[in-house]
Amino acid sequence: MVRASGAERRSPRSDSRRCRSRATASTASGSSSKRSAWPRARRTRPRLPTPAGAPVLAVTLLSSLRTLVSVGFDLKRLFDRHRASPSGEDDSEATALLARAAEVSRAGRSQEAGTLYRQILQTRKSHLGALRGLRDLAAAAGRWAEALDLEQRIVGAVAPAERSPETEWLAVIHYELGRAELARGHPAAAVAHLRNAVRTDRSFLPAALALGDAYEATGDRREAVRVWERAAETQPALPLLARLERAFREDGRPTRMIALYRQALDKAPDELALAVALGRVFFELEMLDEAADQFEKVEVRAPALPVVHAYLGAVFERRGETRAAFDEYRRALQLGHAFDWPHQCATCGATSALWQDRCPSCHRWNTLRPVRG
Structure with a gap:
């Protein structure tokens, strides 16, 4: 009897289990195949669809921006106009108050x-x-601290082209x-103010003199001479030179x-006052020949000056030349008998x-100049 094969010995149950296993494997295989074919997901923001009205919206925004810029320039012109005329010349009420204030001030x-001036400033703080x-x-009342505060406000309000007279006031x-x-009797405190004055206006002679x-007065003689010398380099005025002369005389x-x-004469050769001052220095140093020569040079240019003949x-x-001395004294007396040089505003x-x-x-202030012969 022939032995049955292994296939024949298997029961139908095992066959059905095999078929189900194959089907399951086939299904699983197919499922795995489908998953591996899908693309891997990306974490990107989805692109929004472009609306059909986008060009219209862009044009509208551009137009709005142009309008804003135009309004901005209009406002700037308005503010500039207001800033350029802080004195309120177009303000009839302020003009009337200003005229009234000037009138009562003159009285x-x-x-x-x-x-009246303060009434104007209540509503117009920068009214010049x-x-x-x-x-x-x-x-006018000598309230200089108050005047300084007001002048600083004026300097801050005026246009640059109008600042020169205001710096003179400062x-x-x-x-x-x-x-x-x-x-x-507070020279150290005086130095601070006077230095500000010289820095503000270097041609302001009284400040340079007073600073020295x-x-x-503080005991700093060397710095005093430096101040006067710096001022004399650009403005060889007689009061400056007189102070320097005194300092040099005391120092021998x-x-x-x-x-x-x-x-000084090299810088201003036409200044007769300087020529006379040089002759005076020769005379005081007992350099009589040099003094006579210097005064005779001045006499040729200005024969009617009393100080020269004096x-x-x-x-x-x-020199012991009595007759010549009397003649010169007589002429000086006839012409005005003055040993000091006159000044004119x-x-x-x-x-x-x-x-x-x-x-x-x-x-x-600072307007007196030597009278020219």
Whole structure:
């Protein structure tokens, strides 16, 4: 009997289990095949669809931006117009108050004028006319600290082209504050104000003179001489040279005294006042021949100057030439008998026998100049 094969010995149950296993394997294989064919997911933001009205929206935004820019420029022009005319010239109410304040100020009612100026500033804080009016009132009353505060506001409000006269005022106020400190015996405090005055306006002669005086009062003689020398380099004025001459005389430096006036004459050869001053230095140093020669040179250019004949008379007297001395003295007396050089105000024309920091007539600062022969 032939032995049955292994296949025949298997039961139908095992066959059915095999078929199910194959089907399951086939299904699993197919499922795995499908998964491996899918693309791997990417973490990217989905692209939004472009709306059909996008070009219209862009045009609208651009138009809005142009409108905003236009409005911005209009506002800038408006503010610039307001800033360019801070004095309120177009303001009828302010103009009327300003005119009234000026009127009562001329009448001597300074307190009422100040009230009117402050009334303008209540609504127009940078009104130049009102600020200047209050500054002038403060300066006239000697309230220099108040004047300084007002002037600083003015300088901050004016246009750059109008700043020059205001810086002159600023120098004057610092000068007066320094002068007041000197008078109170506070030279160190005076130095601070006077340095500000010189920095603000380097041509302001009174400040340079007073600054040197303040340094000298503190005991710093060397710095005083430096201040005067720096000022004399650009402005060889007689008051500066006189202070330097005194310092050199006290230090025993006669040759430096002579060089001082010669250098000044080199810079300003037409200044007869400097030529006379050089002759005076020769005379005081007993250099009589040099003094006579110098004064005779000046006499040729200005024969009617009393001071020249007065000094020539003194030179001849020292020499023992009595008759010549009398003749010169007589001429000096006839012409005005003055040993000091007269000065004249460059603003109002008033004359003064001596240099002063302020004109005695118009009360302007730094305006007196030597009278030309």
